[in-house]
Amino acid sequence: MCDRALTAFAFALALVARAEKPQAAEFFESRIRPVLAANCYGCHNADKATSGLALDSKRGLDKGGKRGALFVAGDPGASLIVRAVERSGDLKMPPGGALPESAVRDLREWVNQGAVYPAAASATNSVID
Ligand code: HEC
Secondary structure, eight states, rough: OOOHHHHHHHHHHHHHHHHHHHHHHHHHIIIIIHHHHHHHHTTTTSSSGGGGGGOOOHHHHOOBTTBBOOOOOGGGGGOOHOOOOOOTTSSSSSSTTTOOOHHHHHHHHHTTTTTTOOOOOOOOOOOOO
C-alpha cells in the first residue's frame, strides 16, 4: 500500500517535471530573451562580446565572460548575472541605468529555476543533409 502510494507519487512528480520544461521555455521566451535582447545584446553578442561575454546564445551563457561563470550552482543569488542587474557589487549592468524592477525579479527567478535555455528547434541543427 505504502509502496504503491510512493510509486504514484513518483509518477506524478515525473509528470510535473516533464510538464515544467515547456513552461520554462515559455518563461524564457516571453520574459527573459526580450529583456536581454533590448538591454544586453547590443554589447554582449557573438560578434561583439564585451568583457568576453555573449548573452545571445546558450553557448555564450554557459561560458560566461572574463570573470568566469555567470551562474553559481546552488546559490543563484550569488550568480554574477543576477548581481550585475541587481547592481549589488562593483559591476552594474546595463551600464546606462538599472533595468525595471520586474525585469530584475524575472531574471532572478529564471536563475532560481535553473536558467533553462530552450533548445533551438531549428532546421540548421539537423545532422541530416
Ligand atoms: C553599453 C554596453 C553594455 C550593455 C548594454 C551591457 N553591458 Fe554588460 N558589460 C559591459 C562592459 C563594458 C563590461 C565590462 C565591465 C568591467 O569589466 O568593469 C560588461 C560586463 C558584464 C558582465 C561581466 C562579464 C565578465 O565576466 O567580465 C556581465 C555579467 C554583464 N556585463 C551582464 C550584462 C547584462 C545582463 C546586460 C543587460 C541587462 C548587460 N551586461 C548590458 C557593457 C555592457
